[in-house]
Amino acid sequence: MTVTELAALLDDAAVNATAIPQLTLANELDVDGAYAVQEALIARRLDRGQRLVGIKMGLTSRAKMAQVGVHEVIWGRLTDAMAVPDGGQLSLDGFIHPRIEPEIAFLLGENGIAAAAPALEIIDSRYADFQFTHPDVVADNTSGAAFVVGPWQPVPAGVDNLGVLLEVDGKVVQAGSTAAILGDPRRALTEGRALTARYGLALEPGWIFLAGAATAAVPLTPGAHVRAVVEGLGTASLKAAA
């Protein structure tokens, strides 16, 4: 199949919330080809009126690499349609098997990082059983589905070891540190700039940068109230509709 056809498959899977088999099962697809599919996939959404608002990093922690069995940092695109207001409600109807994880977000400025915020990312592989190879997950916009960014804060002097909690219905279900993000989330930004440049995308001031998960992801279930707490940065939360 062509890049355009593969992008259409993934786009339809997301729109219809229906899992599909991994692309690599029936197609020759390498990582470069997969980024081309991702670009075509997002182009379809931009054609529908969505706007590019940033990028997200994936597989920036050992825990995450072990969880999915891919051992290289990857990146995906964020559009405005993926944003959920902090404290907002999210219907899970549009998702296949959503998971949620706590992150740190950076607001990109003219020169470096303008602000930082606690964030939540909802990931939802369009592949059956959340199973994929490296090219598959890249083509699928690195499983990106939705995100919440909490209130922007001044960038702390150090962001390399901020404690991060993921709470579901008031219970701490994951505890980690921003150190899980490549040792320091600022490294994720350096990597992100380099990786996106390789595929012809320059990060723009005003964009949101999701640096990667600080803990393993947990399933997002109907009715759950989920909160990310980041040391020194505050909280970001959402309520999954029942």
Next chain:
Amino acid sequence: MTKEPASDSSGRTAWTADHPGLPTGAVDEAVRLLREAQETRTPCAPLRERLLPVGDVATAYAVQRAMTEQAVAAGRRIVGAKIGLTNPAVQRQLGVDQPDFGVLFADMAAFDGAEVDVTRILQPKVEAEVAFVLGRDLPYEQVTVADVMRATDHLLPAIEIVGSRIANWDISIVDTVADNASSAMFVLGDRPVALADVDLRLCGMVLEHEGEPVSVGAGAACLGHPLHAVAWLAQTMAAAGTPLRAGDVILSGALGPMVPVTPGAAYEARISGLGSVRTRFSGLAG
């Protein structure tokens, strides 16, 4: 198994409570096997079933107590206690809903940054923790976090070097309790920090090996809050008749997963607001 109370150089007695009905022969045999494992540096088979009834934590503590008495009688000085099994996932693995504890002796302490003889420890692993140093006794069987706060003189970042005398770390709750909560050594940081100056629930923790994070976590990973773990220990020790005392060092429990030690490797633990502490291990040749 009534024994003469043994006391260390500071006059503190080890546990000597009599537990009628315990299988004394089995306890003595478990003590012998654990000592032999340490002395010959050869881990032994699990003690459960063959010596210690599965889930009989009281008998397992009787083994620990007997070993502590022998250690004190041999002149080793008790300096505090460690709390283990403070992570719900680890508790589930071992089928328990409570932490456990072990005794810390002065000769288990290594200096910050000093080399540790890796051959001295059976199957070593490292984990990062918050150490509490008490300024007052905690003699109450009913304890609040306020009591613990008032009794805490200062905090230190710590690396606990755990080890197991049980082959392949194939431990159940009775195996680890009998084996002094799988303790081996500990390293304390050198800069005391006041309890009020750290957010012990949210503080990030990273344990690094050659600059690479090998374990990460946060304060809440320890029973929701390290203070809760210390409160549990205080009431457990008071109920056992051996309350925590001023000067005791409490290792409150791991803030992230434990990591197997690589001989020759150096590890640094950083805890947000608490500073850092490091240890390094001799190579295989010692």
